Amino acid sequence: MVKSMQVDDTDRRILRHLQADPAQSMAALARSANVTEATASRRLERLRQRGILKGQQAVIDWRKLGWEVEVSLRVSLDKTHPHAFDEFSAAAREVPEVIEIQSFLGRVDMRLQVIARDMAHYQEVYRSRILTLPHISDIEALMHIAEIKRGETLPI
Amino acid sequence: MLTLDDTDRAILRALSQDATLSAGALGRQLGLSQPATWRRIKALTESGALAGRRLILDHAALGFGVTVFLGITLATKGRVSLEDFERAVSAIPEVQTVQHVLGHYDYRLRVVARDLPDFERVLRRRIMTLPGVGNVDANVLLSEDRRPGPL
The missing domain is CATH 3.30.70.920 (Lrp/AsnC effector binding domain/regulation of amino acid metabolism (RAM) domain)
Incomplete structure (x- = not known):
């Protein structure tokens, strides 16, 4: 479980809010996760680089x-x-x-x-x-x- | 029902791979202008065919090592309110999806947990205590392959 230790509370909070509305703007995400926009985009970029956030897919009905x-x-x-x-x-x-x-x-x-x-x-x-x-x-x-x-x- | 042409199908195919593609980038792939692509995405969204987005996450890295599919049979059909069961089961955070089905079970659930002891906790404390639950059948997910479907 070494990998899960690399994800801190801020990462989790950002992912939790992004998960609720993946299409939202970085500004809206930063506001709801209570971080600056720069922090939100830096954290997401790092989660992407580490393969934890693999992407977003459209759901087809x-x-x-x-x-x-x-x-x-x-x-x-x-x-x-x-x-x-x-x-x-x-x-x-x-x-x-x-x-x-x-x-x-x-x-x-x-x-x-x-x-x-x-x-x-x-x-x-x-x-x-x-x-x-x-x-x-x-x-x-x-x-x-x-x-x-x-x-x-x-x-x- | 929505009638799709080949361009709509190509848009759905591309977005079901990567929903973050902009109308401009997608249009360039398909040889379509940005406004024309945007109008099509808007129409697909308004019709409900594009029903939102899903994040693709590394479950294990986030501490969720186990996914289990549960088949639930209600014990007292007719006496238990389906609405009560559905409301209670949907409120459990570890329950990712709930489907009402017809066949050997009444409901099919997709449940995530940290590990098997954590799953046992969710099963005993949250699932088995739901109103009207009878038999529960569990299958631990080993691998999963999502297909593009008939587009």
């Missing part, structure tokens, strides 16, 4: 773009095959409708977040692109109804 169906697929793999994880992940990366791929320690091996335009489209993606992925031993689906909390902020 797929529903607004007409992708109405979102399903979380929990996949168990056939672990008797030595390359099951790598081959499954590589093949899943080729499916455009897969927006997240996660691997786990636990009851589930992998999770795929899949989006589709409607149920008919989902069925097509599921049958022709998901079920054909290598080394699947079991799949369980969770259909998303609503996002209750989003943003994925860290309690810094």
